[in-house]
Amino acid sequence: MPGFMTPDQIADRTARALGAAVAAGRDLGIEVDGATVLHDMFSVVVHLAPSPVVARVPVVLPPNTDPDRQAAQQQAELDVVDRLARKGAPVIPPSPLVPRKPVRRDGFSMTFWQFVEQDAEAEPDHVRNAGLVADLHAAMRDDPGELPFLSAAEPDFVTEGLAALESRPDLIEPADLGRAQREWETLEPFVRSREKFEGAFPAVGLQPIHGDAPAVNVVATRDGLLHSDFELVTFGPVEWDLAFLGPEGEAAYNAAARRLGIRELDEHTLHFVNAVGMCRTVAALALAPQLPVLVEAMKSSIERWRATPFAGDLDG
Known part of the structure; x- marks a missing residue:
């Protein structure tokens, strides 16, 4: 098992996740001029400002993570939360500005949510x-x-x-x-x-x-x-x-x-x-x-x- 990541390595991982979220958002037609990291733990959560869109980018994963299984779980999340939102349940819904599906970019698989x-x-x-x-x-x-x-x-x-x-x-x-x-x-x-x-x-x-x-x-x-x-x-x-x-x-x-x-x-x-x-x-x-x-x-x-x-x- 490898040694601990250094603060510099973690900062680099965050920067790469931020960059991937911005690039993916722009590819989807989202205006992004001032992206901000809202949270950084197991996932890097990015507000793609000024658009009302948040990208959640998982970055701490088991070494043998299966990309297809990860994408399937992310799709299940998007679909369940979308149905809850349509029923009026108090949830943060998927962003209506992009297709409701996970996006893979630069080695990261991410989902997009409405900014609140x-x-x-x-x-x-x-x-x-x-x-x-x-x-x-x-x-x-x-x-x-x-x-x-x-x-x-x-x-x-x-x-x-x-x-x-x-x-x-x-x-x-x-x-x-x-x-x-x-x-x-x-x-x-x-x-x-x-x-x-x-x-x-x-x-x-x-x-x-x-x-x-x-x-x-x-x-x-x-x-x-x-x-x-x-x-x-x-x-x-x-x-x-x-x-x-x-x-x-x-x-x-x-x-x-x-x-x-x-x-x-x-x-x-x-x-x-x-x-x-x-x-x-x-x-x-x-x-x-x-x-x-x-x-x-x-x-x-x-x-x-x-x-x-x-x-x-x-x-x-």
């Missing part, structure tokens, strides 16, 4: 947002699109990431890695097989879900709160979207679910998704050479995980 003015004074409120997730699930439950089962768990990435970490004791202690690998061995079959999952959780219905911490990915705008970043949209249990939010977030979701007349959260399924999420969190350390801040960012989660019981056998 954010409320810079708004404070994040993940508990409140957890209640909004119930409304989002209600809007998504009848979406007609075909989505793969629990693809948001990224099982190939978890398996490969944990294996890659075997040679990186500088990123994770061997005892922690060993536990994650044993837990993943128990959990993986239920992630990869809808039939096996439904056998273990027979009372839990499945539906289209956001896939990537929707309570965190709520954008406060001058016109209200909007859901964003459906990059991992998938088909699965609603509990997946509430992983790691804790009792307050779960209670807020359940209160909203009762109001809407939809299913409340299942404790057994929450245990499962939290355990899978931790395996995925540990595996994400394999991306730290591309994004060094992950080492510090994951530290508190791993410390809390050490104090939790081992994820036992879920079969039956």
